[in-house]
Amino acid sequence: MDFYSEDREGLWNExxxxxxxxxxxxxxxxxxxxxHTKPLRFWEWVIREVQRDHPGVVFLSEAFTRPRVMQGLAxxxxxxxxxxxxxxxxxxxxxxYLTELxxxxxxxxxxxxxxxxxHDILPHILQFGGRPAFQMRLVLAATLSSVYGxxxxxxxxxxxxxxxxxxxxxxxxxxxxxxxxxDWDRPGNIKEYVTRINEIRRENPALHELTNxxxxxxxxxxxxxxxxxxxxxxxxVVVNLDPHEAHEATLLYPPGLVGDGExxxxxxxxxxxxxxxxxxxxxxxLDPGLNPAEIFRLKTPRTEA
Numbered sequence: 001m002d003f004y005s006e007d008r009e010g011l012w013n014e015x016x017x018x019x020x021x022x023x024x025x026x027x028x029x030x031x032x033x034x035x036h037t038k039p040l041r042f043w044e045w046v047i048r049e050v051q052r053d054h055p056g057v058v059f060l061s062e063a064f065t066r067p068r069v070m071q072g073l074a075x076x077x078x079x080x081x082x083x084x085x086x087x088x089x090x091x092x093x094x095x096x097y098l099t100e101l102x103x104x105x106x107x108x109x110x111x112x113x114x115x116x117x118x119h120d121i122l123p124h125i126l127q128f129g130g131r132p133a134f135q136m137r138l139v140l141a142a143t144l145s146s147v148y149g150x151x152x153x154x155x156x157x158x159x160x161x162x163x164x165x166x167x168x169x170x171x172x173x174x175x176x177x178x179x180x181x182x183d184w185d186r187p188g189n190i191k192e193y194v195t196r197i198n199e200i201r202r203e204n205p206a207l208h209e210l211t212n213x214x215x216x217x218x219x220x221x222x223x224x225x226x227x228x229x230x231x232x233x234x235x236x237v238v239v240n241l242d243p244h245e246a247h248e249a250t251l252l253y254p255p256g257l258v259g260d261g262e263x264x265x266x267x268x269x270x271x272x273x274x275x276x277x278x279x280x281x282x283x284x285x286l287d288p289g290l291n292p293a294e295i296f297r298l299k300t301p302r303t304e305a
Contacts, residue, residue, distance in 0.1 A: 003039045016046050023050065029058045035073055036063045047077035060113060064121075074110040080147060085114040085140075089125050091224050091241055095215050098144055102213045112210070114145040117154055119176050120169075127165045129243030131157050132288030135193055136239055139293040142197050143228070143237045146210045155191045156182060193270075200269045200295055206230040220249035223286065227254070235269075239293040240286035248285045255280075258300060265299035 005011055019030065035043055043059075050057050061078035063070055064086075074081045083101070088094050101112050116137045117126060125133050134157045141148035152175060162170040173180070184191065201207045206228040218225035222242040228235050240247050258264055258280045266282070267274050271291065286292060 001038075003042055012042060012045065015042075016049050019046065019050055020054075023054050023057055028054070028056055029060065031060045031062050032078070033062050035061050035078070036065045036069045040072060040076055043073065043078070044076040051077075062118075071106060071110060074106075080111045080113040083110075083112040083114060083145075085112070085145070086117065086121055086123055089123075089241065091221055094140070094144075094224060094241075098213060099215075101145075102211045107211050111147065112145050114141040114148040115150070116141045116148070117151045118149075119151050119171070119174055122159060122161055122169055122171050124166055124169070125243065126159045127161055130159075131188055131190065132240075132292045133243035134159075134190055136241065136243055136288075136292045138190070138194060138197055139237065139239055139295070140224075142201055143207055143235070143295065144213065144226070146208055150194075153180070153182060155194050156184070156186050156189045196270055197295075200235075204233055204235045204269075204297075206233045206235045214254065216254060217252040218249040219251075220247045222247045223249035223251075223284070225249070225251050235295060235297060237293065237295050238284055238286065240288060243288050243292070246285060246287040248283065250281050250283055252281045253298075258298070262300065264301075266296050267299060268294050268296045270295050 001011075003011065022030075032043075047059055050059075058079045059077070060080045060082070061070070061073045062082050063073055064082060064084075070081060070083075084097060088097050100106060101110060115121075116134075117123060123137075125137065129136070134154060138150065138154075141150070158171075160172045161168050162172045162174075206212060209228065209230055212228045212230055214227050214229070216225045216227065216236075218238065222240060222245075223238060224241055225236070225238045227237070238249075238251060260280060261278055262280075263276060263278050265274055266277055270293065284294065286294070
């Protein structure tokens with residue numbers, strides 16, 4: 001399509017009217033495929049035109065491209081943005097990338113949508129990590145960002161690639177090409193796990209925000225430990241980034257949260273258990289087959305008062 005044809009104005013107006021037609025039918029969320037391959041000036045104009053009378057319409061920028069281009073799309077008006085989360089697996093790179101998104105300049109204009117997978121992308125960690133990888137990446141996506149997404153079949157741990165594992169990032173028989181009828185009760189599914197994670201998100205306002213993320217020390221390089229706080233609601237998350245092996249780590253709470261020898265109750269939200277502990281640190285063991293992640297709150301004498 002020639003966006004700068006002789007009748008540029010007519011073409012742009014017609015494209016805007018196509019969007020407005022669907023808005024009038026009740027469609028308010030638009031996933032824009034590869035917007036970086038079209039003129040950025042067009043998106044800036046058409047988003048402004050649509051949102052002028054329909055401010056609730058959401059435009060998702062589906063762009064896996066260079067950082068400056070992704071950031072530029074966010075700056076010119078896209079409501080949400082794809083990110084590199086899908087490709088970030090190691091502890092150091094997750095911390096580095098999330099620090100950039102939540103504490104540095106991009107926090108002023110990017111609203112990152114963390115997709116654990118997409119119709120195009122079947123990451124290698126899901127190809128090789130099995131059910132624990134699907135659980136682990138779900139927790140990361142759902143708690144690191146305020147907005148996350150999963151592609152149809154994720155609940156069933158669907159990870160059949162097109163071709164040999166590790167040589168492609170594409171699904172076999174993707175729904176891009178055909179309509180699939182899933183057996184939603186297929187053995188090994190994580191439907192209840194997904195439901196519980198979404199319930200936890202709904203019940204904890206701290207998880208509705210983005211820039212309130214803090215990372216904390218965990219003694220094992222395979223264990224990621226972080227928290228989010230909003231008002232009196234503080235949620236801690238600890239995740240085993242290795243879907244194949246169990247890992248143990250000592251977690252250090254933020255200074256001043258729990259005093260030496262002070263008793264508190266750990267309220268674990270995924271399995272919905274409670275137990276008593278003491279002191280400014282705790283020891284965890286995360287087994288991929290049992291508890292690849294924990295989401296928990298602390299009840300201390302100060303928070304209960």
